[in-house]
Amino acid sequence: MTQTNRRFVLASRPSGAPREDNFRLETVPVPDLAPGQILVRHHYLSLDPYMRGRMNEQRSYTAPQPLDEVMIGGTVGEVIATQSDKFAVGDHVFCMGGWQDYSVHAGDAPGLRKIDTSRIAMSAYLGAVGMPGVTAWYGLNAICEPKPGETVAVSAASGAVGSMVGQLAKARGCRAVGIAGGKDKCDYVVRELGFDACVDYKAAGEPRQLQAMLREATPKGIDGYFENVGGAVLDAAMMRMNAFGRIAVCGMIAGYNGEPIPMAFPQLILAQRLKVQGFIVGEQPGVWPKALAELAAGVAGGSLKYRETVAQGLEATPGAFLGLLKGQNFGKQVVKLV
Amino acid sequence: MTQTNRRFVLASRPSGAPREDNFRLETVPVPDLAPGQILVRHHYLSLDPYMRGRMNEQRSYTAPQPLDEVMIGGTVGEVIATQSDKFAVGDHVFCMGGWQDYSVHAGDAPGLRKIDTSRIAMSAYLGAVGMPGVTAWYGLNAICEPKPGETVAVSAASGAVGSMVGQLAKARGCRAVGIAGGKDKCDYVVRELGFDACVDYKAAGEPRQLQAMLREATPKGIDGYFENVGGAVLDAAMMRMNAFGRIAVCGMIAGYNGEPIPMAFPQLILAQRLKVQGFIVGEQPGVWPKALAELAAGVAGGSLKYRETVAQGLEATPGAFLGLLKGQNFGKQVVKLV
Known part of the structure; x- marks a missing residue:
């Protein structure tokens, strides 16, 4: 019996803010497996800000998302058929499955790995114990290089990445300060995540007020x-x-739709001898095992907390993604399919 | 017989571009030497862009230049009296002597050192074999980290620092590209200094043209x-x-008088995973001996070239400094006193 797969493809590229009609829902058959392949039924899809950049035509640090192909993205799910001796039916896996119900992978596909859901919820492998967590871990440790007693600040502090940055900084003996949008998010950052302070940028009428806060x-x-x-x-x-x-x-999500976001005072880089460094965590494969081990231990043990916004059903994916870009989510945004 | 010393003090702080009347010429007696001190007669004064920042009231990376005190600055000259067993009359020295004819130093004063003028002109110790040269050496090697075959670019390419950056980059097997103001400077950068190319930013009518060049x-x-x-x-x-x-x-000399100089596209730091780092060479004492040794060997051997604009006489100092801030100098700006 051939199974039916529903998927979202990129139908058109946005100019300015994306809209729901940039995506198109299709129904296609699930292909038969070739030797060495597995079929994964997705339980959760990950939604992440980086996907906005992939929707543009111009090449950034990766090739753009092709039109009329399934939107990329991380997924977690269960192996429901296998032609690979590396995976058994019933295995829980992370894979780059995209915005769809099912995906087929070679047993040695990049990123594909088994996940242990006995002590950690499956969806956490899309957030705290996945790419966002490793992003926080790498940027904090390799670039911010925090020392005990120092102050570490992070924007989008209640989000999948920011929430981990502050908690990891606290664990390294730092003062952790968040910046987030709205009182609820700031309260959560301080009371639940244990940051020392959180500034609500939406409560600041103008730049000077934000600076004062x-x-x-x-x-x-x-x-x-x-x-x-x-x-x-x-x-x-x-x-x-x-x-x-x-x-x-x-x-720099403030500029993802093409808004100008000039840096007002680059001379501070000189006056304060700052190091300002961009990074893409996927280019740092060496750090993943160590980072994931620390993140998994923290989440399993309860010392690292996280929160999720869960959209229900594949059809909700584009709307949830547009909400993420506007900061309407609270914590990690996922879509629950099963 | 008491000698007479002429000196420029900071009379007032500029708002916007400095003017000559921000400085005041004074005549004072040269003090008698205490045990351990030396008296230096300055042959050359150094003029450098960093002095503009010191004229402001607000603290930047160092304390401001105090009002009514002699303007700071590097100098080279000859020891003409000594109460120190470390220096003999006739020694040539570099010292932080400031904008004046004479200066008195403890024999162990910071920065004070003998210089060998048998193969290198005395004034070069204010430029290619001094702070500007070490600045080029450190920024290039410690931050730009050039590898053979790469392209290194530098602005103010005909200046005391920029000229060394490009020549050192060439010596490391890189393509060296300068940016300078005016055809004469660009010609010099390519023909005399050996850069591979030089862009005349003054010939660009607007940003897009500069980008194209x-x-x-x-x-x-x-x-x-x-x-x-x-x-x-x-x-x-x-x-x-x-x-x-x-x-x-x-x-960032474009902003030294308080002009806004926003960075238009900070998102490139992320898209290209750039490292942008500010530095002050005086905070890197460990690199000076190695850097000065390489610079001195290159200048003495003729592989590192430099050019000077020489103002004549102490009275010319403020005017020469204002010219430096406008890019009117060509190469290292010094003032010749003797």
Whole structure:
């Protein structure tokens, strides 16, 4: 019996903010397996800001998402058929399955790996114990290089990446300060995640007010800053950087739809001898095993907390993605299929 | 017989561009030497862009130049009296003597050192074999980290720092590309200093034209960029940066009088995974001996070339400094006193 697979393909490229009609739902048969392949039924899809960049035509650090092909993305699920001696039916796996119900992979496909769901929820492998967690781990340790007693700040602090940055910084003996949008997110960041302070950028009417709020939250300045947002938030953080501060540039979501996001005071890079460095965690394969081991231990043991926004059903995927780009999610955004 | 010393003190702080009346010429007696001290007669004063920052009230990476005190600066000259067993009359020395005819130093004063003028002109110790040369050496090697076959670009390419950056990059097997103001400077950079190309930013009517000229001069992109200027020049360079490029931020003279110099496209830091790092060479004492040894060997042997603009007489100092800030000098700006 041939199974039916529903999938979202990229139908058109957005100009400015993406819309739901940039995606098209298709129904296609699940292909038969060739030798060495496995069939995975997705339980959860991951939605991440980087997908916005892939929707553009121009080449960035990777090739663009091709039109009329299934939207890329990380997925977790269960092996339901196998022609590979590396995987058994019933195995739980992470794979780059994309926005669809099922995906077929060679047993040695890049990124494909078994996951242990006995102590960690399957969906966490898309967030705290997955790419976002490793992103936080790498940017913090390799670029922000926090030392005990220093102050680490992070924007989008309640998100999948930011929430891990602050918790890992706390574990390294730092003062952790978040920047997030809205009182609920800030309260969560401080009360649940244990950050020392969190600044609500939506409560700041204008840049000077944001700067004043951040000054109050960082009385000893900022030594390591982890950037997910850009624009006025980055400007405010830069004005608080101490001498020899380090800024890890992980994302600049404020400019993902083509908005100008100039850096107001680049002369601070000189005056404070800052290091500002961009990175893509997929280019750092060497750190993944160590990072994942620490993240898994923290999540399993309860010392690393995370929160998810769960959209229900494949049809909800485009809407959930557009909400993510507007900051409507709270914590890691996933789509539950099963 | 008491000698007379003429000196320039900072009379007032500039708002916007400095003027000659920000400085005041005074005549004072040369003090008697205490035990351990030496008296140096200055032959040359150094003029450098960093002095502009010291004229401001607000603290930057160092304390401001105090009002009514002699303007700071590097000097070279001859020991004409000594109460120190480390120095003899007739020794040639580098010292932080400031804008004046004479200076008194403890024999162990920071920065004070003998210089060998048998194979290297005394004034070169203010430029190619001094702070500017070490600045070039450090920013290039420690931050730009050039590899053979890569492209290194530098702004203010005919200046004391930029001229060394390109020549050192060539010696390391790189393509060296300069950015300078005016045809004469660009011709000098290519024909005399041996850069592979030089872009005349003054010949570009608008940013897009500068970008096009730089694109032509850097067909394989830029891997290491050494910034002395900021503003539109930095924007154009950033648009040519290759993946994993390194930008050493040494100066942003375009903004030294308070002009806004926003960085137009900070998202390139992420898209190209750039490292952008500011530095102050005085904070890197460990590199000076090695850097000075290489620079001295290159200058003495003729492989490292430099050019000077020499103002005549102490009275010319403020005017020469204002000219330096406007790019009116060609190569290292010094003032000849003897």
